[in-house]
Amino acid sequence: TQLLEQSPQFLSIQEGENLTVYCNSSSVFSSLQWYRQEPGEGPVLLVTVVTGGEVKKLKRLTFQFGDARKDSSLHITAAQPGDTGLYLCAGRTSNRDDKIIFGKGTRLHILP
Amino acid sequence: GAGVSQSPRYKVAKRGQDVALRCDPISGHVSLFWYQQALGQGPEFLTYFQNEAQLDKSGLPSDRFFAERPEGSVSTLKIQRTQQEDSAVYLCASSLGRGIYNSPLHFGNGTRLTVT
Numbered sequence: 001t002q003l004l005e006q007s008p009q010f011l012s013i014q015e016g017e018n019l020t021v022y023c024n025s026s027s028v029f030s031s032l033q034w035y036r037q038e039p040g041e042g043p044v045l046l047v048t049v050v051t052g053g054e055v056k057k058l059k060r061l062t063f064q065f066g067d068a069r070k071d072s073s074l075h076i077t078a079a080q081p082g083d084t085g086l087y088l089c090a091g092r093t094s095n096r097d098d099k100i101i102f103g104k105g106t107r108l109h110i111l112p
Numbered sequence: 113g114a115g116v117s118q119s120p121r122y123k124v125a126k127r128g129q130d131v132a133l134r135c136d137p138i139s140g141h142v143s144l145f146w147y148q149q150a151l152g153q154g155p156e157f158l159t160y161f162q163n164e165a166q167l168d169k170s171g172l173p174s175d176r177f178f179a180e181r182p183e184g185s186v187s188t189l190k191i192q193r194t195q196q197e198d199s200a201v202y203l204c205a206s207s208l209g210r211g212i213y214n215s216p217l218h219f220g221n222g223t224r225l226t227v228t
Contacts, residue, residue, distance in 0.1 A: 031214050042219025098143045102154040
């Protein structure tokens with residue numbers, strides 16, 4: 001069974017601080033996506049990483065895919081209250097189909 | 113509308129009742145997914161379709177759960193003889209699929225099922 005483990009599960013920090021969220025697996029994924037979910041809504045895609053070692057930046061968010069394509073990290077610089085939400089990593093299990101599995105998420109709360 | 117639409121938004125069922133949850137994907141999206149999300153957790157994969165074909169139903173928790181997409185568009189997730197442990201948010205998502213393997217999932221806002 002392919003699993004994605006996210007850590008930490010919960011994180012509460014002050015506005016302006018930096019943070020890193022991790023997504024790890026013992027399995028190799030053909031690609032990995034990060035989503036953000038607000039209460040009462042479905043997850044919304046932030047980024048897709050495909051190549052081992054790939055780094056993508058989205059404003060204050062930096063995403064990295066591990067060299068072996070088994071892990072990923074999300075780093076937020078100078079966190080703002082608007083960053084509050086549930087951050088989910090999701091992996092595509094094979095290049096041959098579309099199935100995507102999710103980690104349990106990191107609930108982030110930024111205090112003003 | 114341009115997004116994925118799910119109905120009903122909320123459903124309360126008495127234990128033992130059957131329920132049917134509907135998903136209208138984005139027009140032209142080949143792949144359609146159902147996930148179950150418990151409070152504060154990530155979505156758990158239930159099943160997915162490519163057009164009308166159900167390619168993977170390994171996540172359905174029991175034979176009380178059944179999904180269909182007969183014309184390759186709208187999908188229905190049916191739960192028979194509901195139990196309290198079925199209480200969750202059921203999310204539907206669609207994607208372009210068709211070999212565009214990194215196409216993102218577009219989610220609806222879910223159906224919150226409460227079994228009393």
